Amino acid sequence: MKFRQILLTSAVALALSACGGQSPAPAADTAAPAADAAPAAEAAPADAAPAEAAPEAAAASKPAVVENCATTIEANDQMQYNADSITVPASCAQFTINLKHVGTMGANVMGHNVVIAAQSDMEGIDQDGAGVTPDHVKADDxxxxxxxxxxxxGESTSVTFDVAKIKDGGPYKFFCSFPGHMTLMQGSIQVQ
Structure with missing residues (x-):
């Protein structure tokens, strides 16, 4: 299963490079062979800094700012969210996640969304939704x-959900279900 995600991520990166897009993400993927990562770094030295920063960013927590039972998460053309955790106040009955794509690439090439699910369900949701709808989430899952x-x-969207759905069970995560993105674009969501 992990191999499929790596293969899909590599295919997306290859397609982007063929179209002139930039994708430093495969260079940051530690599961990819080092020989594959080196040519990408040599081909675009300006992209090396974000790719090298990714492991550091994963180690340092980037919690989302939460106000009035809502947060805004930004996604970019380098397959990254600007936050890796969301803490929902227990006093909220409903919570809203606003997603803002701060990149320039189109939804068909570098689209992003936010999916909330139990961590144990992420891989199945990602696989079952890949390519089935424009949102890459199987209907009525x-x-x-x-x-x-x-x-x-340049686009924005949002979703509001009942907080009770993430109070018990878990752990819960938010992630991007665009094919190949979940590996890099995910974070924890919890009620406190």
Missing amino acids: ARVIAHTKVIGG
Whole structure:
């Protein structure tokens, strides 16, 4: 299963490079062979800094700012969210996640969404939804707590859900279900 995700991520990166897009993400993927990562770094030295920063960013927590039972998460053309955790106040009955795509690439090439689910369901949701709808989430998938539509550069969307759905069980995560993105674009969501 992990091999499929790596293969899919590599295919997306290859397609982007063929179209002139930039994708430093495969260079940051530690599961990819080092020989594959080196040519990408040599081909675009300007992209080396974000790719090298990714492991450091994963080690340092980037919690989302939460105000009035809502947060705004930004996604970019380098397959990254600006936050890796969301703490929902226990006093909230409903919570809203606003997603803003701060990149420039279209939804068909570098689209992003936010899907909320139990961590144990992520891989199945990602695989079952790949390519089935424009939002890459299978219709009526009971494992999905909430999700936004897929958006491209310069676009925004949001989703509001009942907090009770993530109070028990878990752990819960938010992630991007665009094919190949979940590996890099995910974070924890919890009620406190």
